[in-house]
Amino acid sequence: MKYISTRGQAPELTFEDAMLTGLARDGGLYVPAEIPQMSHDEIAALAGLSYEETAFRVMRPFLGDCFTDEEFRAIIARAYESFGHAARAPLKQLAPNHFLLELFHGPTLAFKDFAMQLIGQLFQTALERRGDRVTIAGATSGDTGSAAMEAFRGLSNVDVFILYPHGRVSEVQRRQMTTPQDANVHALAVDGDFDDCQARVKDMFNDFDFRDSVKLAGVNSINIARVLAQVVYYFSSAVSLGAPQRKVSFTVPTGNFGDIFAGFIAKQMGLPIDQLVVATNQNDILHRCLSGQGYYKGDTQPSISPSMDIQVSSNFERALFYAYGQDSKAVALLMDELKNGGFDVSQGAMQALAENYESGRTSEEETLATIKSELASSGELICPHGAVAVKVANEHRKADVPMITLATAHPAKFPAAVEDASGIHPPLPPRMADLYERPERVTRIANDLAALEDHIRKNITN
Numbered sequence: 001m002k003y004i005s006t007r008g009q010a011p012e013l014t015f016e017d018a019m020l021t022g023l024a025r026d027g028g029l030y031v032p033a034e035i036p037q038m039s040h041d042e043i044a045a046l047a048g049l050s051y052e053e054t055a056f057r058v059m060r061p062f063l064g065d066c067f068t069d070e071e072f073r074a075i076i077a078r079a080y081e082s083f084g085h086a087a088r089a090p091l092k093q094l095a096p097n098h099f100l101l102e103l104f105h106g107p108t109l110a111f112k113d114f115a116m117q118l119i120g121q122l123f124q125t126a127l128e129r130r131g132d133r134v135t136i137a138g139a140t141s142g143d144t145g146s147a148a149m150e151a152f153r154g155l156s157n158v159d160v161f162i163l164y165p166h167g168r169v170s171e172v173q174r175r176q177m178t179t180p181q182d183a184n185v186h187a188l189a190v191d192g193d194f195d196d197c198q199a200r201v202k203d204m205f206n207d208f209d210f211r212d213s214v215k216l217a218g219v220n221s222i223n224i225a226r227v228l229a230q231v232v233y234y235f236s237s238a239v240s241l242g243a244p245q246r247k248v249s250f251t252v253p254t255g256n257f258g259d260i261f262a263g264f265i266a267k268q269m270g271l272p273i274d275q276l277v278v279a280t281n282q283n284d285i286l287h288r289c290l291s292g293q294g295y296y297k298g299d300t301q302p303s304i305s306p307s308m309d310i311q312v313s314s315n316f317e318r319a320l321f322y323a324y325g326q327d328s329k330a331v332a333l334l335m336d337e338l339k340n341g342g343f344d345v346s347q348g349a350m351q352a353l354a355e356n357y358e359s360g361r362t363s364e365e366e367t368l369a370t371i372k373s374e375l376a377s378s379g380e381l382i383c384p385h386g387a388v389a390v391k392v393a394n395e396h397r398k399a400d401v402p403m404i405t406l407a408t409a410h411p412a413k414f415p416a417a418v419e420d421a422s423g424i425h426p427p428l429p430p431r432m433a434d435l436y437e438r439p440e441r442v443t444r445i446a447n448d449l450a451a452l453e454d455h456i457r458k459n460i461t462n
């Protein structure tokens with residue numbers, strides 16, 4: 001199994017090398033050269049299996065011979081053992097033929113744990129075998145950073161440095177980054193905003209001396225291993241509701257397009273998915289693009305679903321690659337145009353996108369109203385990201401096809417907005433109830449490349 005770049009100018013890699021590399025050297029994103037197929041019978045045989053066994057069967061073909069079956073089973077077992085629900089990704093019913101896929105039972109209460117926990121173990125196994133180590137640097141507006149720290153903490157071949165904007169993440173998000181006590185994870189509160197954090201991480205990757213000396217690696221959402229880990233719950237939930245004998249649909253609260261793209265892969269593998277619906281908040285560049293208005297950047301408007309506040313959606317490049325018939329030259333040209341503000345999608349590619357994706361947008365008021373109405377109609381308290389999706393799902397779903405809406409975060413992760421909408425202060429799950437008492441460990445640091453690099457060099461533990 002080989003991985004190729006969406007821009008066609010980077011070397012073909014194995015799964016393991018694509019995972020450890022992250023971004024391709026030509027600036028593109030890695031995708032599998034061919035998408036493995038699962039037959040009707042193979043999908044039917046997933047019925048009743050554990051999440052772990054489903055993960056093994058769905059992901060195994062993507063790994064080639066990088067990991068033995070025994071290694072991969074052990075990795076999966078370790079990845080999901082810290083989840084607070086035996087089903088890992090349970091379904092709840094909201095209304096006739098409308099279901100909520102709860103993806104927030106991992107250690108940081110957001111769906112990013114599904115992929116991050118798995119790649120933590122994949123990195124560790126690969127690096128141990130190679131006798132190598134890496135330094136992971138990442139910028140976060142909240143959820144990715146804590147998920148990465150939880151996934152890599154205590155591992156012996158990795159140090160993790162997470163840059164977050166000082167004073168601009170929620171208290172729960174901050175505490176999830178500052179309370180892990182393991183010496184190899186490091187929270188850095190940068191005097192700047194999220195864009196500054198992201199820019200400094202980019203600067204570090206472009207400083208080749210530094211990059212090579214600390215063996216810098218990235219685990220942001222463009223990492224193909226993260227996308228593939230997310231394919232699993234499309235299968236597990238669809239099969240629970242009768243696939244492959246019955247078609248199902250999905251609505252996905254979308255930011256960087258990693259999660260919904262995993263749904264596209266599941267469909268290409270053979271899962272009978274009827275609709276894949278992209279739900280955006282007021283930062284609706286994806287909805288505008290999928291409605292035929294081109295892909296043009298605007299200003300980011302902060303929202304109550306902050307994990308979806310994006311202007312450039314990094315994984316959308318993968319969707320374009322397939323919509324353009326895997327024409328890497330066309331993709332490279334579009335990405336050049338994007339540097340100057342945006343691009344129009346060709347008629348043929350628009351048609352291909354329309355065959356796979358529908359889309360909708362939810363305003364701030366509609367998000368709050370949906371949290372309130374859903375509590376009244378089903379008794380479920382939903383986080384603002386899930387609420388964005390529930391509203392769009394209700395506009396798109398068909399009476400005779402089960403709709404599965406992805407709930408990407410626990411309501412207690414965004415307590416202010418949830419309380420504002422519902423009057424209920426969502427409590428943290430009991431296993432995390434002491435989060436507010438745990439001691440915090442964080443370094444406040446200037447928005448300055450030299451200061452950051454110096455700090456990282458001096459604080460690597462592995």
Ligand SMILES: *Cc1c(COP(=O)(O)O)cnc(C)c1O
Binds near residue numbers: 255258260
């Ligand atoms: C990251 C995130 C999203 C967006 O997921 P993408 O894969 O970037 O589209 C949605 N909801 C929550 C809670 C998130 O943390």
